[in-house]
Amino acid sequence: MIYLDNSATTKPYREVLESFNKVSTEYFGNPSSLHGLGGDAEKLLSQSREQIAKLLKVQANEIFFTSGGTESNNIAIKGTALMYKGRGRHIITTKIEHPSVNESMEQLKSLGFRITYIPVDKNGVVRITDIEEAISEETILVSVMHVNNETGSIQPIKEIGQLLKKYSKILFHVDYVQGIGKVPLHFQECHIDLCTISGHKFHGLKGTGALFIRQGVRISPLFSGGGQEWKQRSGTENVAGIVAMAKALRLTLQRQEQCVADMIKIRDFIRMELEKIDGIKVHTPVFPCAPHIINFSILGFKAEVFVHALEEKGIYVSTTSACSSKTKKASSTLLAMGVSKDEALSSIRVSLSYENTMEEAVQFIDAVNEAGNRLRKVMN
Template identity: 55%
Template sequence: MIYLDNSGTTNPHPEVLKSFQEVSTRFFANPSSIHQLGGETEKLLIKSRQQAAKLLSVHEDEIIFTSGGTEGNNTAIKGIALQHQGRGKHIITTEIEHPSVYEACKSLESLGFEVTYLPVNQNGVVSVKDVTEAIRKDTILISIMHVNNEIGSIQPIQEIGQLAKKYPKLFFHVDHVQGLGKVPLTLENSGIDLCSMSGHKIHGLKGTGILYCRRGVKLFPLFHGGEQERMIRSGTENLAGVVSFVKALRLIKEREVNDGDKLRQLHQYLAAELEKIDFVQLNSPANSAPHIVNFSIPGLKPEVMIHTLGKQGTYISTKSACSSKSLDESRIVKACGYSSERAKSALRVSLTYDNTMDEIKIFLKQLKEALSQLKEVME
């Protein structure tokens, strides 16, 4: 099997699975229970929060454990909007956000909020100038992703963070789900107030994640109940999931340092070889994240290629996994200014540190053979 859909989800690391099983077996008590077992479980939760904070170089009270990117994004966006709507009801985002950001913003429009969806250039990058000009007196939130999940474009988060610092009445949220462990991002003193991360994109487990919430930032909670997680995310803590996430975070941070060059080499080779193939058009910019390559084969439905490769045990995808079953055009590719035909035929290869050069070469060979067989359909 050659698995090249790592932006959809990753294969859980054996150590992550082991930690989940051990904690589920030994520390099954409720951390809020006052008996000894509950106390031991609470200590492990506190320790996990401290470890996560250290790995991210933030304060431990800025870590909120969540079920993943969608919850983190919704908690940040709706939490700010509902808590601070008296200050203003204007939100700034981009046209290429993940559905969990894009649709969250759309839902707020039905509640009377006004959202500015900024365009991107052909490389899928938003202009800092456009962000600056979009800020108004009633702007309360800017939400911009770090790495785009479809084409891998990297946004100028550092510059936008410095810009946001000049406007103390607005908040800056970053969807860091695709960047975590591949493209470094500094949180401390960055101008970033909120940042979403997900476990299953870094060889962790589905249903795990973190929302960084800077000290002093107040959110209206989406869940009300027992006031866990700083009263922002009520509900009995998923301790086994928390521990497994922190384990995955530690492992991916190590690999980012040790194997980053290898991943970039795979990415460069793959992109260069795809450009040589007839009918193939690259959609990812040259300086994109090192794990995502998006390309189109105009005239060919993407599901045809996905199923053809899948029969040979090679797995790629189209669009975001959260919208891939909707086989219309890619909103992201279209936003970059490409034609509808190109946007309808977009395919995504997403790598991880476990992929090898041999796998990439086999995939390219299979792709060329499939194109040769499907050529009649395309002409």
């Protein structure tokens, strides 16, 4: 099996699964309980929070545990809107955000908020001037993803943060789900107020995530209940999953230092070889792009047909984001970049992990050539 769908989810590290099993078996107490077993669970929770904060170069009391990227994005966006609706009802985002951001915006729109969707250029990157021109006295939040989950384009987060530093009433939220472990992001230097991460994107377990909330920032909680996570996210914490996520982040950041250069070589090889094939158009920009994502179209074929043709050879890729792949709609990200609808409907995403090898990349290119030739013969 050659797994090239790591932007959808990653295979958990063996050590991560071992940590999860150990905590689930030996430290299964509720961290809110007063007895010793609960105290042990609470200690592990605190240690994991401190470890994640240290890895992200933030304070422990700025890390709030959630069930993943979707929940963190919802808390950040809706929590800000509810807290500061008296200050203003205008929010700025982009046309290429994850569905959990887009749908949150549309829900707020139905509640009377005004949403501005900033366009992107042909590389899938927003212009700082467009964001600045969209700011009004009513603006309370700007939400921009760091790395696009479909094309790998990187947004100018530091420059946006520098711009927003001039506007004390505007909070800055960043969806860091695709960038973490591959593209460094310094929360303080970028003046980020809220930042989303998801454990299963860096070899942790599904159902684990975190939201960074800068110290001093207040947002309204979306869940009512026992007041866990400093009343920001009620609900019994998934201690085993959180411990596993902390280990996964540490291991992934270690791998980043050791392996990102090799990942870039593999990505560049795949890109170079794809561009040699007739009927293929690569959409991922040469720069600025993440080291692990390549998006391309195979003209004349529907994306799902080619995905299944590769699967027959034990190679796993995807179409759009995993959250949208079954809708069979053209990618809104590619359309926003000026890609035609036909090309968008035939787009494929390859996404790497540090586990992938150059040998797998060569086999993938061979499979693309073989599948393309075979399908053309069938069509003719």
